Amino acid sequence: MKLFSAAAALLAAVPFTQAYWKGFNVAAENPDGSCKTQAQWVSAFQKLASLPGHFTSVRLYASSDCNTLALAVPAAISTGTQLLVGVWTQDDAHFKREKDALESAIKRYGQDWIIAISVGSEDLYRKEVSAGTLATKIYDVRGMVRAMGVKKDVGHVDTWTAWVDSANTEVIKASDFIGLDAYPYFEGSSIENASNAFWSAINKVRGVVDKVSPGKWVWVTETGWPVSGPNYGNGVASIKNAQTFWKQIACAAFKQIHIFWYVHQDYQASPSFGVIDRNGKAIYDQQSC
Ligand SMILES: *[C@@H]1O[C@H](CO)[C@@H](O)[C@H](O)[C@H]1NC(C)=O
DSSP: OHHHHHHHHHHHHSOGGGSSOEEEEOOSBOTTSOBOOHHHHHHHHHHHHHSTTOOOEEEOSOSSGGGHHHHHHHHHHHHTOEEEEEEOOSSHHHHHHHHHHHHHHHHHHOSTTEEEEEEEESTTTTTOSOHHHHHHHHHHHHHHHHHTTOOSOEEEEEEHHHHTOGGGHHHHHHOSEEEEEOOTTTTTOOSTTHHHHHHHHHHHHHHHHHHHSTTOEEEEEEEOOOSBSOOBTTBOOOHHHHHHHIIIIIHHHTTTSOEEESOSOOTTSSSBOOSBOTTSOBSSOOTTO
């Protein structure tokens, strides 16, 4: 009975729909390559909040590029959106500008708008940095924000294949959360086997993380299926398959893991994963969860 009431109290404290972060990746650039203005950030956040899933969590890739935090944070605050911050780590001068932009945003707006902070994105997958150097940068950013009183998680985002590589263990140790990117399409998976491939990637990463740093949370920081573009093996880009992937993966994942969908809008890219077309309309139906 005691256990039961503890669980009931927890459930009461955390509304069910907010038990997991359920968000979207949003680029600082518009599809034509121009940087988003503050008004365009507001309009992107309002669009995501107006979708049937009422998305009010957003992942950003960088802090200083396109003045991202200076423009996106006030837009987030005015629309009730929270941000998974990205700090780009290459090169050292850029990394310094990224840290400075994060520091300025925290000084000006406090920390309530922050979901967590990712130091780096797919750096290990691109083999741009050693695990040791990346870990040092994660500790560096954590030190900076902790000194400012910020208690949010500081981690890293990389492909699921990078996380299961034993050369990268130090980055698991350095991270408060493990953000994985998993794209069954890029692995050449058919849409029929995409759900298998997706959950198998998560479980492989969980297996490694549980050995290195038991109890650390594994988040999905990117996944999605393209609405158009070339085929990868058995992976076929189409609106129908993107819709199927949404129904099978998003609907299940939203109930059991922190997840950020890829992507808000990228209609000039190939493959194109964006769910919002050039007229601001959802390309496929997201009501069916
Ligand atoms: C389906 O996905 C699983 C997990 O990635 C993989 O082991 C299996 O070989 C795949 N099956 C087919 C038919 O591709």
